[in-house]
Amino acid sequence: MIDFNLIPLLPEIFLALVAMGLLIVGVGRGNEATNTVAWFSVFALAIAMIVMLGLNWDEHVVLSGMFKFDRFIGFTKLLILVGSIGALSLSVRFIKQMDMGRFEYPILVLMATIGMLLMVSANNMLALYMGLELQSLSLYVLAAFRRNSIKSAEAGIKYFVLGALSSGMLLFGISLIYGFTGSIDFTLIADTLGNLDFMPFGVIFGLVFVLAGMAFKISAAPFHMWTPDVYQGAPTSVTALFAMVPKVAAIALLIRLLYEPFGSLEEQWQQIIYFVSLLSMVVGAFAAIAQDNIKRLMAYSSIGHMGYALIGVVVASEAGISAVMLYMLIYLLMTAGVFAILMSMQRNQVSLEKISDLSGLSQNSPVLAYSMAVLMLSMAGIPPMAGFFGKLFIFQAAVEAKFYILAVLGVLASVVSAYYYLRIIKVMFFDAAVDPYDAHIPFARRVVLLISVIFVLAFILKPTLIVASAQGAAAVLFTG
Amino acid sequence: MIVQALAFYLFAGILLMSGFMVITARNPVHSVLFLILAFFNSAGLFVLLGAEFIAMLMVIVYVGAVAVLFLFVVMMLDISFADLRKGAMQYVPIGLVVGAVLLSELIFAYGAWSFAPESVANAASPAAQFGEISNTEALGRVLYTQYAYVFQIAGLILFVAMIGAIVLTHRVRPGVRRQKVSEQHARRPEDVLEIQKVTPRTGA
Known part of the structure; x- marks a missing residue:
């Protein structure tokens, strides 16, 4: 009767056991074990990825309808694991330098990753909420991880309070949906809503609340207010994690919610996502112009990127969803590279965050400057970088589905945002040089930067490889 | 039936009143005590619904743990609640407006409420079997x-x-003295005691 097949959960179970084991190691050996714990965590994430690849990727639902695994979910989970590996390997040396090298850091990153993996696999509102909370709770703690910095504590409190509010909205929406359909199971909700011949007023109310909660998690406007402050206040390594991984998980979960339980309400949610997408692009483009702190700039840039990604969600076509997944992959790898550079902006072991601190970087450390230039061009969507293709596929899908206005406004927003990306390049190459940064850049950070830059540059050589897997992932949502 | 209805109105009435008192009482300790009263009454409501397990949870978890913890925090921390409230009062009008808008929207939603035909079957209790x-x-x-x-x-x-x-x-403070029982046991009298002969009228 009850399906206790745990095989599809193997990666998550493995990671949870590793996290608990490493905690014991950490408690026994204290903070000198931080490096060991961190590298073991990276190693465990890599093993989880290999295990994931060995699973059966055909659609199946286990644990009495709670947990689902299919190609779309699998693709997302690989992205999440890649992102976590990247963010964690960037952090190892950084947390030591910033005097916060406590062994709980990698364990919390592991727990957040488990939360994200569980949440994209949820096939039930309860499982969704539990996964989401596991993820959020770990991230709240990470945001406030640097206890002796007021900014970090402020970031943690802000993120926690607003996150709790958004969870409340999400739960309220879920309760309205349960009140109408009598179920929290995605499949049952989809069946119940699919058979309706009238306008389900209560469900639409519930849908609005659920979408508001989800929009908060992907920091899409108008639920983006927390993003700049949290990004600026949190330690840079944590900001890198925030910018890369939870967004991928939340956007994949949003897609699953919209296409699985609420698939039959397409006309209703399309309006909401349309508006959210448009507003995020505009906010991302215009609010970033006035920033002088590069972490805040990245926050607005990520809001804008979420806006572009949501265009692919609105169009409700296979091309749209595969474009979103591709966009998220490219976004994740670009962001990893940018943060690898931001973490290296240090003088005398003090982190720098101002855009003016990049001034004349091309003379002091040309490699960093050229890498940053490549990544910024890619973020702005200038061919032949990978970022251009991400945007190209999104806009192409929008035009195919006849969302001309959204596509045109998207291109315009991207032109505006090109200004502040190019400004960074201008500051690095044409402004007067100041003192050089600390020369030593840890090996892991170099590797992440190298992978990121090579990916951005080489994507054009063989795009079909990645595009095909994104298409394969998106197809399962439409074969239904 | 009439007893049940009376009990319901009694519990519900006291619940609402004590809830109101929680946010208006001047003394924070009184607030917490009213909160405990509110928890007890909602537990009573759950008993009326036949959910005795949740009723017991309310009493054990909320009264036994959460409220007592609140009480500890309120008593142990030196927080001037009057000062906190001073700043909060200026947000009351906007809060009321937002609340009123949300409430009217919800009344609107519940007014047009309908259930999906399958909802009864979907919500059938799994425990019924x-x-x-x-x-x-x-x-x-x-x-x-x-x-x-x-x-x-x-x-x-x-x-x-x-x-x-x-x-x-948790932070490790330097200079905090901790009791180390093994060291205390290992102390010998000859390590710490010195016996001196003192001749009278000469001083030590």
């Missing part, structure tokens, strides 16, 4: 079978909460 057993036993049977997965995630969430609480608050 067990026949006549108490609802504590029925909850136990689904909690560790059908909901074992979410139950385990709840465990992980509590685990993270524990790590988080320690990470954010």
Whole structure:
């Protein structure tokens, strides 16, 4: 009767056991074990990825309808694991330098990753909420991880309070949906809503609340207010994690919610996502112009990127969803590279965050400057970088589905945002040089930067490889 | 029936009143005590609904743990609640406006409320298949079978909460003296005692 097949959960179970084991190691050996714990965590994430690849990727639902695994979910989970590996390997040396090298850091990153993996696999509102909370709770703690910095504590409190509010909205929406359909199971909700011949007023109310909660998690406007402050206040390594991984998980979960339980309400949610997408692009483009702190700039840039990604969600076509997944992959790898550079902006072991601190970087450390230039061009969507293709596929899908206005406004927003990306390049190459940064850049950070830059540059050589897997992932949502 | 209705209005009335007192009482300790009263009355409402397990949970968890913890915090921390309230009062008008808008929207939504035809079948209690057993036993049977997965995630969430609480608050202070029992036991009299002969009228 009850399906206790745990095989599809193997990666998550493995990671949870590793996290608990490493905690014991950490408690026994204290903070000198931080490096060991961190590298073991990276190693465990890599093993989880290999295990994931060995699973059966055909659609199946286990644990009495709670947990689902299919190609779309699998693709997302690989992205999440890649992102976590990247963010964690960037952090190892950084947390030591910033005097916060406590062994709980990698364990919390592991727990957040488990939360994200569980949440994209949820096939039930309860499982969704539990996964989401596991993820959020770990991230709240990470945001406030640097206890002796007021900014970090402020970031943690802000993120926690607003996150709790958004969870409340999400739960309220879920309760309205349960009140109408009598179920929290995605499949049952989809069946119940699919058979309706009238306008389900209560469900639409519930849908609005659920979408508001989800929009908060992907920091899409108008639920983006927390993003700049949290990004600026949190330690840079944590900001890198925030910018890369939870967004991928939340956007994949949003897609699953919209296409699985609420698939039959397409006309209703399309309006909401349309508006959210448009507003995020505009906010991302215009609010970033006035920033002088590069972490805040990245926050607005990520809001804008979420806006572009949501265009692919609105169009409700296979091309749209595969474009979103591709966009998220490219976004994740670009962001990893940018943060690898931001973490290296240090003088005398003090982190720098101002855009003016990049001034004349091309003379002091040309490699960093050229890498940053490549990544910024890619973020702005200038061919032949990978970022251009991400945007190209999104806009192409929008035009195919006849969302001309959204596509045109998207291109315009991207032109505006090109200004502040190019400004960074201008500051690095044409402004007067100041003192050089600390020369030593840890090996892991170099590797992440190298992978990121090579990916951005080489994507054009063989795009079909990645595009095909994104298409394969998106197809399962439409074969239904 | 009439007894049940009377009990309902009694519990509900006291619940609302004590809820109101929680936010208006001047003394924070009184607020917490009213909160406890509110918890007891909502437990009473749950008993009326036949959900005795949740009623007991309300009393044990909320009254026994949460409210007592609140009481500790209120009594131990030197927070001037009057000062906190001073700043908060300026947000009352905007809060009321937002609340009123939300309330009217919800009344609107509930006015047009309808149920999906399948909702009754969907919501049928999974415990019904067990026949006549108490609802504590029925909850136990689904909690560790059908909901074992979410139950385990709840465990992980509590685990993270524990790590988080320690990470954010525990700090090693230098210069704190700790009792080391083994060292105390290992002390010999000859290490710490010195016996001196003192001749009278000469001083030590």
